[in-house]
Amino acid sequence: MYIIRQAFQDDTDQILAVAQHLDTMNLPAHRDKIVEIVRRSEQSFSADAVPQERELLLVLEDTASKRVVGTSMIHAQHGTRRAPHVFFRVVKEERYSITLDKYVVHQCLRIGYNYDGATEIGGLILLPEYRGRPESLGKLLSYVRFLFIAMHRTWFRDTVISELLPPLESDGTSALWNALGKQFTDLTYQEADLLSKDNKEFIQALFPHELIYTSMLPDRARNIIGKVGEEQKGVERMLRKIGFTYGKQIDPFDGGPHFTAHTDAISLVGNAIRGRAAEAPATDAKWGMVASEHTGQFRATCGHFSVAPGTDGIRMNEATRAALGLDVGEEAWWVAP
Numbered sequence: 001m002y003i004i005r006q007a008f009q010d011d012t013d014q015i016l017a018v019a020q021h022l023d024t025m026n027l028p029a030h031r032d033k034i035v036e037i038v039r040r041s042e043q044s045f046s047a048d049a050v051p052q053e054r055e056l057l058l059v060l061e062d063t064a065s066k067r068v069v070g071t072s073m074i075h076a077q078h079g080t081r082r083a084p085h086v087f088f089r090v091v092k093e094e095r096y097s098i099t100l101d102k103y104v105v106h107q108c109l110r111i112g113y114n115y116d117g118a119t120e121i122g123g124l125i126l127l128p129e130y131r132g133r134p135e136s137l138g139k140l141l142s143y144v145r146f147l148f149i150a151m152h153r154t155w156f157r158d159t160v161i162s163e164l165l166p167p168l169e170s171d172g173t174s175a176l177w178n179a180l181g182k183q184f185t186d187l188t189y190q191e192a193d194l195l196s197k198d199n200k201e202f203i204q205a206l207f208p209h210e211l212i213y214t215s216m217l218p219d220r221a222r223n224i225i226g227k228v229g230e231e232q233k234g235v236e237r238m239l240r241k242i243g244f245t246y247g248k249q250i251d252p253f254d255g256g257p258h259f260t261a262h263t264d265a266i267s268l269v270g271n272a273i274r275g276r277a278a279e280a281p282a283t284d285a286k287w288g289m290v291a292s293e294h295t296g297q298f299r300a301t302c303g304h305f306s307v308a309p310g311t312d313g314i315r316m317n318e319a320t321r322a323a324l325g326l327d328v329g330e331e332a333w334w335v336a337p
Contacts, residue, residue: 001064001323002135004144004291004300006045007038007057007071014068015059018125024165025253026073026122027057028197044076045298051155052077056148057123058298060141062130063323070126072141074148076156079117085161086200087112087249087258090226093211107225108211111252113204118159119263121145124235139337140289140302142238143268147291147300147335150272158263161247162239164232166224166256176255179221184208192253203252226250226257242267242337272335277326278313281306288336290316295325305334 007015015027016034023029027037041057043049053076060070079085088109095104126138149156169175173189181192184206195202214222226246228236239259247260264270277292281304291300301323306315314334326332 001319002069002137002140002301003061003063003323004058004140004298005061006298007041007059009035009038009042011059011068012038015057015071018068018071018127021127022125024123024125025193025197026075027071027125028194033197052080054155058141058144058148060126060130060137069130070137070141071123072125072145073121073123074145074156075120075122077117078120078161079114081115083200084204085114085117085120086203086252087114088212088252088255090248090250091211093213107214107222109214109225109250110211111203111207111209112249117157118161118260119149119157121160121162135302136287137302138234139238140300142235143242143335143337144289144291144300146242146266146268147272147289147333148298149263149266150269150335151274151291151293151333153263153269156263160244160261160263160266162235162244162259163251164236164256164259165229166227166251166254167229168254174254175218175221175224177253179217180212181207181253189253196253207252221255225255227255228257232256268335268337272333273307273312273314274331274333275307275312275314276329277321277324277332278308278311278315279328280317281315285315286336288334290314290320290324290332290334292324292326292330292332294330294332299324305336307334 016031019027020029040055044054044056056074058072059068062069089112091108093106093108130137177189243266244259244261247258249258285304285306288305289302290305314332
């Protein structure tokens with residue numbers, strides 16, 4: 001069986017091994033940073049944590065091998081006065097020449113900052129050997145965050161954002177950064193990426209605040225703006241299915257698109273059901289996710305579940321109840337995509 005649960009310090013080495021498969025800004029493949037991320041996450045699960053400072057790390061555990069095989073994250077607020085959310089707005093500028101009777105639409109980038117930011121989801125990584133399994137583990141890792149948001153709606157903002165990776169160069173760098181960011185900062189992509197994990201002030205200080213015409217960039221850099229990399233196409237499909245759209249904003253480092261949605265309009269948030277554990281599901285049960293905090297810790301799993309007609313009973317088998325620490329009649333949450 002596979003269980004989603006909150007991360008603990010004992011998981012550090014296994015989380016680092018997972019992070020090394022992608023090495024993202026949210027979950028960098030650096031042990032000291034993983035230790036700090038897990039520490040903040042443990043604090044964030046406390047009911048009295050400062051709402052905008054919550055940074056929650058969830059792990060997917062293969063219970064048979066006691067192995068952490070995937071991660072996903074929720075940042076309650078991405079963008080504060082101390083650490084604004086930095087992005088490029090992708091805008092159009094229209095021009096017309098009477099003399100030439102010529103109308104032109106330019107794609108432009110303008111640096112933007114958000115000091116009262118949205119909730120951000122990120123840190124989604126699943127080990128390659130666990131992809132494509134019948135349990136739909138990638139879907140579980142991605143979607144479980146919205147079930148958690150539904151369970152703790154007041155902790156989170158009214159907008160959710162997800163930053164997806166664009167097509168990258170063969171060496172893992174960004175064509176957009178090489179053509180643009182490097183020219184203003186004299187930093188390599190790797191140097192800027194590492195520095196920005198803790199401090200983005202250099203972007204505010206050194207990037208131009210005027211319009212940047214993308215027609216002045218090399219084709220290779222211009223063509224990745226707002227595009228989703230092949231490895232992220234599945235994530236894009238899942239996000240669009242539940243209500244996300246491209247927000248006409250991109251990451252200033254790599255050009256990856258930002259997808260956004262109103263929190264309560266996300267189907268997995270709006271359709272989540274609060275009920276009680278009931279006995280085995282009907283034969284027509286749907287694939288979905290069920291979660292509980294009955295043990296004092298968040299735990300979730302996927303499988304086929306149903307709601308007993310005319311009741312608040314969420315039907316699940318005995319193994320699922322045991323994995324979640326539930327007895328029949330105890331509170332649980334359920335949602336089906």
